[in-house]
Amino acid sequence: xxxxxxxxxxxxxxxxxxxxxxxxxxxxxxxxxxxxxxxxxxxxxxxxxxxxxxxxxxxxxxxxxxxxxxxxxxxxxxxxxxxxxxxxxxxxxxxxxxxxxxxxxxxxxxxxxxxxxxx
Amino acid sequence: xxxxxxxxxxxxxxxxxxxxxxxxxxxxxxxxxxxxxxxxxxxxxxxxxxxxxxxxxxxxxxxxxxxxxxxxxxxxxxxxxxxxxxxxxxxxxxxxxxxxxxxxxxxxxxxxxxxxxxxxxxxxxxxxxxxxxxxxxxxxxxxxxxxxxxxxxxxxxxxxxxxxxxxxxxxxxxxxxxxxxxx
Numbered sequence: 001x002x003x004x005x006x007x008x009x010x011x012x013x014x015x016x017x018x019x020x021x022x023x024x025x026x027x028x029x030x031x032x033x034x035x036x037x038x039x040x041x042x043x044x045x046x047x048x049x050x051x052x053x054x055x056x057x058x059x060x061x062x063x064x065x066x067x068x069x070x071x072x073x074x075x076x077x078x079x080x081x082x083x084x085x086x087x088x089x090x091x092x093x094x095x096x097x098x099x100x101x102x103x104x105x106x107x108x109x110x111x112x113x114x115x116x117x118x119x
Numbered sequence: 120x121x122x123x124x125x126x127x128x129x130x131x132x133x134x135x136x137x138x139x140x141x142x143x144x145x146x147x148x149x150x151x152x153x154x155x156x157x158x159x160x161x162x163x164x165x166x167x168x169x170x171x172x173x174x175x176x177x178x179x180x181x182x183x184x185x186x187x188x189x190x191x192x193x194x195x196x197x198x199x200x201x202x203x204x205x206x207x208x209x210x211x212x213x214x215x216x217x218x219x220x221x222x223x224x225x226x227x228x229x230x231x232x233x234x235x236x237x238x239x240x241x242x243x244x245x246x247x248x249x250x251x252x253x254x255x256x257x258x259x260x261x262x263x264x265x266x267x268x269x270x271x272x273x274x275x276x277x278x279x280x281x282x283x284x285x286x287x288x289x290x291x292x293x294x295x296x297x298x299x300x301x302x
Contacts, residue, residue, distance in 0.1 A: 002289040007272055010286055014276050033241070035191040038130050039120045043234075046241045047288065053281035063281065064245045067137055 017059050025083035027061045027106055032077040034068030040075040041094060048095035049078075052102040061106060074117050080105055091117035121194060123233020124158065130191040131160055131218055132242045135249075138164030138216065142250045143242070147232075149224055149257040156204075156229070158220040167210040175208060195220060202226040236291035239264065240284040248279050255295065262294040 031037070031046050042065075049063050071077060074091030078101060081087050088111050090101060097115060104110045121127050128145065135143055140162035148157040167175060178193035195218075196206035204221035222229050239253060243266070252265045269278060269287065276283065 002286070002293040004272065007269075007283075007286055007290075010282055011273055011276050014280060014282060031244075033129070033133050035130050035133075035194070038126055038133070043126060043129055043237055043241050046244060047234075047237045050240060050244060050281045050284045050288075054285040057282065059280050059282070061281070062246060062279070064279075065133075065241070067133065 013057070014059060017057055027083070028079075028081040029061060029063045029101075029106070030079040030081070031063065031065045032067075032069060032071075032075055033065040034072075034075075036068050036072035037075045037077065040072075042076040044095045045076045045078060045093050045098045048098040049102060052099045053106075056102070056107065058102075058106070071117070077117070082106075082109070087118070088116055089118040090115045121198070122230060124198075124230050125233035125235045125238040127191075127195045127198065127230075128158065128160070128235070129238040129241055131195060132238075134191060135160065135162035135164050135216065136242070136245075138162065138166075140164035140215065140249060143252070145251070145253045147253075147255045149255075151224060151258055154224045156222045156224045158222075159217065161215065161217045163215045166212045166214045166216055167208075168212055172208055172210050176206075192218070198222075198228075198230065202229045232295075234288075234292065235295055236288035239291055240288040243278055243287065244284055245279060253291070255298065257298050260298050262291075262298050264291055264294065 029049060031042050031049070033042050046063065053061050053063065069077070076093045078090045078093045078098065079087055080101065088105070090097070093115070100112060104112050121130070132143055142163045144161040146159045175192050176196060178190055192206070192208070199206045199220045199222055203223035203226050207219040208216065210216040239251060242249070242251065248266070250266050254263045255261065266278060273283065
């Protein structure tokens with residue numbers, strides 16, 4: 001998954017999947033990437049999210065980031081915005097939890113309550 | 120706290136984006152003969168006045184309203200100084216900012232470079248990804264990556280899709296692995 005040929009193959013695949021999904025509202029996932037987040041492992045969380053989404057070929061999900069929001073003790077923080085639903089913030093996320101969030105929340109629509117910090 | 124240089128680099132790149140930068144130029148030079156490592160990040164953000172520039176290196180200063188500075192630069196400076204090097208910050212309002220870090224390449228306290236692929240993929244994972252140019256030289260060998268090249272390959276496919284970002288990560292990691300002497 002590294003050569004230019006791989007990239008072009010990927011491009012073709014994405015072109016086909018995007019065409020199928022066009023028009024739908026996107027789910028947004030936000031990772032806290034301030035100094036506090038990065039020091040707590042936010043980059044590994046980001047990597048795990050991207051890996052899980054890539055494996056599942058989920059191109060209707062945008063992963064983005066924000067700076068410090070003042071909840072440093074709960075970092076790494078991950079917000080999930082599903083269109084039409086309230087924002088859900090998960091705290092102390094690691095790579096493993098990030099993959100679970102993709103599988104449970106993003107794919108199946110089930111909020112993992114025990115990790116939520118904004119109840 | 121920051122176990123990899125790549126994490127420090129991600130942190131200072133985040134500073135650049137918070138300062139409105141759309142272009143990030145990262146150069147890493149490793150010179151084993153001179154026992155020197157130089158990390159240079161140049162952005163086209165809004166830049167800083169002399170007063171802000173000095174404050175940016177002060178760990179007890181924070182501009183809460185803009186969140187442009189914080190602990191990040193002071194942490195990196197501490198790492199550099201611990202490793203027989205220094206951190207220089209060059210900036211002018213409207214002219215962007217340049218951070219230059221030098222370290223002794225084989226200093227016992229020097230953190231490993233770490234996962235540069237994950238760092239670059241992370242910085243590009245946003246709704247409006249910046250242009251990134253990354254040049255890494257080790258001795259006489261070099262590796263480079265640019266988003267302008269990537270966009271040429273991708274055509275109308277956006278850069279910030281998970282499968283594309285994962286490709287970027289492995290592409291950079293493989294490129295650097297080759298730079299460090301093969302698989």
